[in-house]
Amino acid sequence: MCQTDEGDGDTLKELLEGTKQYQVPLYQRTYSWEKDQHERLWSDLVLLAEDRQVNREATHFLGSVVLAPSPSNGPTGVHRYLVVDGQQRLTTLSILLAAVRDHRAATEGAQHRDRINEQYLENKWESEDARLKLSPTQADRDSYRACIRQTTAAGSADGIGEAYRYFMGRLSAASSEDMPVDVQALEEAVLLGLALVSVTAQKGDNVHRIFESLNNTGLQLTQGDLLRNYLFMRLEGNAEEAYTDLWLPLQKLLAPKQLELLFWLDLVQENPKARQSNVYSDQVKRLERLQDERALVDEITRFLHLGRLLAVILNPEREHDQDVRTRLTRLKAWGTTTVYPLLLHLMDRRGTR
Incomplete structure (x- = not known):
């Protein structure tokens, strides 16, 4: 205590x-x-x-x-x-x-x-x-x-x-x-x-x-807030640069609930049974295995990359390819989120071809 x-x-x-x-x-x-x-x-x-x-x-x-x-x-x-x-x-x-x-x-x-x-x-x-x-x-x-x-x-x-x-x-x-x-x-x-x-x-x-x-008082923090806090409490010498160059752009790109969605989708890639209510604890378990600051910065870099892809899924008008944009628009109109894990995976694979 x-x-x-x-x-x-x-x-x-x-x-x-x-x-x-x-x-x-x-x-x-x-x-x-x-x-x-x-x-x-x-x-x-x-x-x-x-x-x-x-x-x-x-x-x-x-x-x-x-x-x-x-x-x-x-x-x-x-x-x-x-x-x-x-x-x-x-x-x-x-x-x-x-x-x-x-x-x-x-x-x-x-x-x-x-x-x-x-x-x-x-x-x-x-x-x-x-x-x-x-x-x-x-x-x-x-x-x-x-x-x-x-x-x-x-x-x-x-x-x-x-x-x-x-x-x-x-x-x-x-x-x-x-x-x-x-x-x-x-x-x-x-x-x-x-x-x-x-x-x-x-x-x-x-x-x-x-x-x-203390998270039971004041303005309730999202799981995304808590994850950000965990990451930057572990970063020391690289914190200012990582925040300016990586986290702040991610935070401007996605709303708080969308950030939480991003971290859940990331977990689902490895564990399809991951629960959105356990995003923070499950991400911390994964991140605790990273021992040095460089690895943590790499993770934040990866989150920013995935965040940019998710922003396109959520806002199809940002997609430059007309065929992909049309299909993303149709999926958005259906109002279903069950396809998001697959969509994020495919968008990521497309970028690595």
């Missing part, structure tokens, strides 16, 4: 103040909160801000944040933590703080921009790679940085941009007659009223096992 230290801070203010950085590892899913979750958080915060006007000790429990010391930590400099669980909450709250900063700077004065940046969003005097207090996974990094740095790309069309626009819209409406909100009280509710249980794994704990055990 893993050993953990609890009590590293139970408010967002305590988590973010000081020179530190929370790193969302490559193996974590990208930002996934949507409008209904933003609305729920906003409603909870508005009620909490009102409660705290009467009772300054009022809190709202938001959940846990599970951390692990980063392997990149040195004896000096910024202390870094890997975010094992809770990255969706930390990212959302940081985006909300950026929106509060921009709203208050525009309506009350630029001092709020400097104050919130320096206390909660950035390590002002650190190098570029250590500047952000929260460093999202690679696919989210540019969009998140745009929000924190207030560039023209802030509020882009991805999930992070949508969250920023949502909170900016609610803050802009905060002073309306229909639904007035005290923005200062709201900021205090975010920083002091949200209760977060912070748990830090000790050196030597199996971070992946902790991650697996």
Whole structure:
């Protein structure tokens, strides 16, 4: 059983103040909160801000944040933590703080921009790679940085941009007659009223096992998510390159459920009785036999190759051969998936002729 230290801070203010950085590892899913979750958080915060006007000790429990010391930590400099669980909450709250900063700077004065940046969003005097207090996974990094740095790309069309626009819209409406909100009280509710249980794994704990055990809370991970996490937790020196060149293109090519389908189809090639509900455990059993990082990278390369073939099966219009495209279109129209294992095998064989 893993050993953990609890009590590293139970408010967002305590988590973010000081020179530190929370790193969302490559193996974590990208930002996934949507409008209904933003609305729920906003409603909870508005009620909490009102409660705290009467009772300054009022809190709202938001959940846990599970951390692990980063392997990149040195004896000096910024202390870094890997975010094992809770990255969706930390990212959302940081985006909300950026929106509060921009709203208050525009309506009350630029001092709020400097104050919130320096206390909660950035390590002002650190190098570029250590500047952000929260460093999202690679696919989210540019969009998140745009929000924190207030560039023209802030509020882009991805999930992070949508969250920023949502909170900016609610803050802009905060002073309306229909639904007035005290923005200062709201900021205090975010920083002091949200209760977060912070748990830090000790050196030597199996971070992946902790991650697996936490999959019954928050946004449920797919088996594809868990498999990605397993692969990138095993990769060290090659992780960044493998993610950029291989996994990210695969992730953009196929939706989460389609990725899960891909990993099941891969198993079926060797075991026709493989069950889709056991995709993660069966793939891990197979991958555990691979002893070096190069072999793992080769597997991810193979997944990308098969993913491109599956994308054509699912989207026949991408097929360049007219005869093949016509037949794939007919099979898709039938709405059956039982032919997918054979189709993937034949498409793969065609490519090796």
